[in-house]
Amino acid sequence: DVKVTQSSRYLVKRTGEKVFLECVQDMDHENMFWYRQDPGLGLRLIYFSYDVKMKEKGDIPEGYSVSREKKERFSLILESASTNQTSMYLCASSLDPSGPNTGELFFGEGSRLTVL
Amino acid sequence: DQQVKQNSPSLSVQEGRISILNCDYTNSMFDYFLWYKKYPAEGPTFLISISSIKDKNEDGRFTVFLNKSAKHLSLHIVPSQPGDSAVYFCAASGENAGNMLTFGGGTRLMVKP
Numbered sequence: 001d002v003k004v005t006q007s008s009r010y011l012v013k014r015t016g017e018k019v020f021l022e023c024v025q026d027m028d029h030e031n032m033f034w035y036r037q038d039p040g041l042g043l044r045l046i047y048f049s050y051d052v053k054m055k056e057k058g059d060i061p062e063g064y065s066v067s068r069e070k071k072e073r074f075s076l077i078l079e080s081a082s083t084n085q086t087s088m089y090l091c092a093s094s095l096d097p098s099g100p101n102t103g104e105l106f107f108g109e110g111s112r113l114t115v116l
Numbered sequence: 117d118q119q120v121k122q123n124s125p126s127l128s129v130q131e132g133r134i135s136i137l138n139c140d141y142t143n144s145m146f147d148y149f150l151w152y153k154k155y156p157a158e159g160p161t162f163l164i165s166i167s168s169i170k171d172k173n174e175d176g177r178f179t180v181f182l183n184k185s186a187k188h189l190s191l192h193i194v195p196s197q198p199g200d201s202a203v204y205f206c207a208a209s210g211e212n213a214g215n216m217l218t219f220g221g222g223t224r225l226m227v228k229p
């Protein structure tokens with residue numbers, strides 16, 4: 001089974017702190033994604049990566065950056081956390097090298113971040 | 117402007133009855149549609165999908181219907197079971213829409229015993 005592991009399930013940070021969210025997948029997937037989930041808004045794409053050291057902006061990249069130094073690991077960075085970044089963050093991976101058009105994304109369990 | 121909309125934030129159904137979850141989209145470039153299911157404190161898991169060349173896809177108790185002219189799809193669960201209680205997300209993608217999945221806001225389904 002594909003496993004996507006997010007290092008922190010729950011985090012509480014203060015405004016202005018730097019936050020790292022780590023994600024590791026064990027199925028040699030090319031593509032990795034970071035989403036945030038907010039009530040009524042569904043899942044919104046922050047950043048994605050098709051390959052090591054490659055990154056592309058999603059729909060809501062402002063206030064975030066990412067790093068993909070190894071194929072299995074994709075990190076989301078909040079340089080200076082703000083209260084409007086309080087959310088559930090979901091990492092996902094997929095195999096299709098041309099993107100997720102054939103469907104299936106494999107998600108981690110999520111990281112719930114609270115910024116005070 | 118949300119390109120994929122699930123207008124019902126919640127739905128309550130009696131065990132054994134049919135659950136119908138609806139989804140509307142606006143981007144005519146979408147040609148592939150998926151449903152994901154999410155339990156609390158877990159990540160979403162893939163449930164069922166449909167390509168725009170079909171109007172129906174069935175997998176056990178789950179059937180997805182696609183009406184391209186109306187830009188509408190629905191997920192039917194028959195019979196509904198308490199274990200189906202979860203949040204269901206509709207998602208869409210298309211080769212000419214950047215290949216990224218666009219998700220709806222989700223519908224919380226509660227199946228009462």
